[in-house]
Amino acid sequence: MGDTMDFALLEKILRRARELGADDVVAIGEEVRGWQVKFVNNRIATGMSSYDNEISLFVSKEKRIGVTTIKEFSRRNVEESVSKLLRFTKKMQPNEEYAGIAEGPFRYKVVKGVYDGRIGKLEDRATDFIEEGVNAALAEGAKRASGVLRYGMKEELLVTSNDARSSERSSDMYFSIRALADKDASGHKVCCSTTLRNFSPEKTGARAGRIAKMALNPVRGDIGRYDVIFDPYPLANLLNITMDSASAFAVEAGFSFLRGKLGKKTASSAVTLVDDGRLPHCLSSSKCDSEGVPTRRNVVIERGILKTYLHNTSTAKRYGVKTTGNAGLLSPKPWNAVLSRGDYGEKELFDEVKRGLYITNLWYTRFQNYEKGDFSTIPRDGIFLIEKGELTKSLKEIRLSDNMLRMLLNIAALSKKQEQIVGWEVEIPVITPHVLVKGVRVTKPT
């Protein structure tokens, strides 16, 4: 066995695992280069770069399952890792729910717009992006700005014992900027892309700066039920949780408010929520899942009705359906969350609100009961009172304390324009418009 990560190495690992008695084998190799520049109070703080490669290895033996990661590819270490994994797996108890991995071979269609080789050669351009973002925020009225610029390149190879074989390159860019006009007045925006096209830290900085300026002189908000317009950034936090909750694993383990809701109304009829592993220009898009199954577009909620959970081969069998192409190495996982656009212009959406709130960021979403969906979350950065469609006051120190199902059912209107979001608390890409939710419960310290 060699010492570089390539198809030949993955196939040798696969063959060796089979020789040692494995029934099913999945080997996924990843080579990742990443860069990040952190900026603090308008100045560059720390530059970071990393280079890592690894092979994730899954084996099954008579329904017993074992996984490991190989990070050093010398002949000796690879042989030791594979044989140890087989010995380890044979000692486990059978997982009676395991139904094997998908049968290949598969034909894959290329996912468009997920790789841009220029991203690996940004060098000085990275500093320019930051300066453009910060300067734009300052020009809009912010006094200082902090955040990160992150970018990376990934090469992924996959082989399975059921004849799946795939290779893919991807790239990503992410810019996060929090602009502060005062101690209590801030705005936070992000932009992300798979390519240099459509990546504009300058616009993002300007948007963060505008919110920061509008947020000056906040007053304490009041408790009550409000009609709330969510900016795409905070809504992404909640839609990320919603799509995680659609994984059949989350449903069975107690982490999902969608348990028992298949075929039922779980959101307003304005809501169609899709998991789309093939979406062009999306940060997580990939041509296949961890079993090698080609990814596809899964309509999870269609006009308010929960249509499917996200499956791998094993969970799909339990639910009497076919895999949705969402296999992770062990459990089904979402690729992204795409909330369909509505027909409101942004101004029209605000005009719908007689007295309500405009929320521009959320964090610290925590559940009292995942299955019931009872939770609270904290608006941060610009929070605004809307009166007769106009922003009339900047607010602070409130909390949204509500229920996920109730909020999804109370979605009343969506804007026409969608935005792709990832962030500090948004792990999967979320593509969403602005959304109006009726009657959201607001609490504050008593």
Added chain:
Amino acid sequence: MHEELADFAVNYAVGKGADYAEARAEHSEGTAFSMKNGVLHAAGFEKEDGIGIRVIVGGAMQFVSTNELSKKVLRGMIDSAVRAARKSARVAARIDLSDAPLEKARYEVKQRVRSGEVDSRGKIEELFDIESELKEGKVSIPARFFSLSDEVVYKYFSNSQGCRISSVIPYVGFHSLITICEGGQTAQRSIQLDETGGWEIVKGWDLPSRILGEAKTLSNNLKCGKPAPKCRVDVVAAPEVVGIAMHESVGHPYEADRILGREAAQAGESFMTPEMIGKRMAEEFVNVVDDPGVPGSAGYFLFDDEGVKARRKYLIKDGVINELLHNRETAFSLKTISNGSARAMDYQCEPIVRMSNTFLLPGELSEEEIIDDVKLGVYIKSFMEWNIDDKRVNERYVGCESYLIKNGEMTHPVKKPVLETTTFDFFSSIKAVGDKVGYHSGTCGKGEPMQGVPVWMGGPTIKLGRIRLG
């Protein structure tokens, strides 16, 4: 371990013009198992080696990391880092490090039963034993998720000032979520246990009876629980609730990097300013510390990830704000010295200011004496939902196991009492502090990329006077 490679990296970086260089080589290995609704869902083992290197050139800092442990790869990465630092020095904020004593040390947390030598069959038996106990317990628990893990982390830190620290720290952890059903209603409880040491700790947890006990309590809460009183009452908060409050509303806001704005776009900033040191927060019997030296604790270390000797930090002393948490960078900025609070999640992460074990020190009253003194109140033993704003002022803890106290006696369970308050009101409301500290585990998140590090948080039972619960 890769001590020679780490020393090579430091010397090479200095040779290339770095004013300061440090390298942290790590090797870790461990196993992990998870069980979902009685089925062994996943089992695996990990072995990882890598190195993280920081250089400062002309006041600009660069951090690089890799799991490709060859001198050739390191040379290339260090060359790039030095070049990038030199270029960015024109636009970067100048970074300096506070002075720190030159430390040379080697330490290891002993395992009475080495986790690596425990047969994996024995490890999964711990999970099956929980399942057996729950089946006997006659409580309806439709969803059960348990995970059990062990890991040993070998670390070698070396810097260009001559510091050399080797450590071996073994960890064990248990995380779970149980869903209890009673009379058509459900309740959930998340339980996390993390300690440093060997497999003997897992044996000592007595997981089957602990989880069954929690399930029975929650079932009783669903069956007999009533809403919390609407009027202002005394709240008796047990160590689990005290611990999360100490972590969220003392530990985090006292992190100097947040105060200086370095976390603004991530975990946020802080209500605290350096000028607030000396300001009174609570009555004189309130003392809050962060202490990495608690034996067996999840946040245990003797030297931090900048090679600075760890010590107990009094964040609140005699009710007064006393000290912030510092690494060498923030200490220099605020004209002090580091108190050993730099931690990195692993070799891939830069060391930043972190908590270790944050807790309220004990007072003199027993929990019984505190409860005896309450005419009408609510005892909150555990919580599920919690959060706090990014300045660490507006906080909320929703009780899980809770009881009404009437004339010094615990009566019926209380359903989901909501303590929604501010840090200032919380601390000015502390009227009594118990004599026995309890610790609870957590994974603290901060930084970008997000770094989750194991911590303990805790304290004794306390009384908060005249609180309005939701």
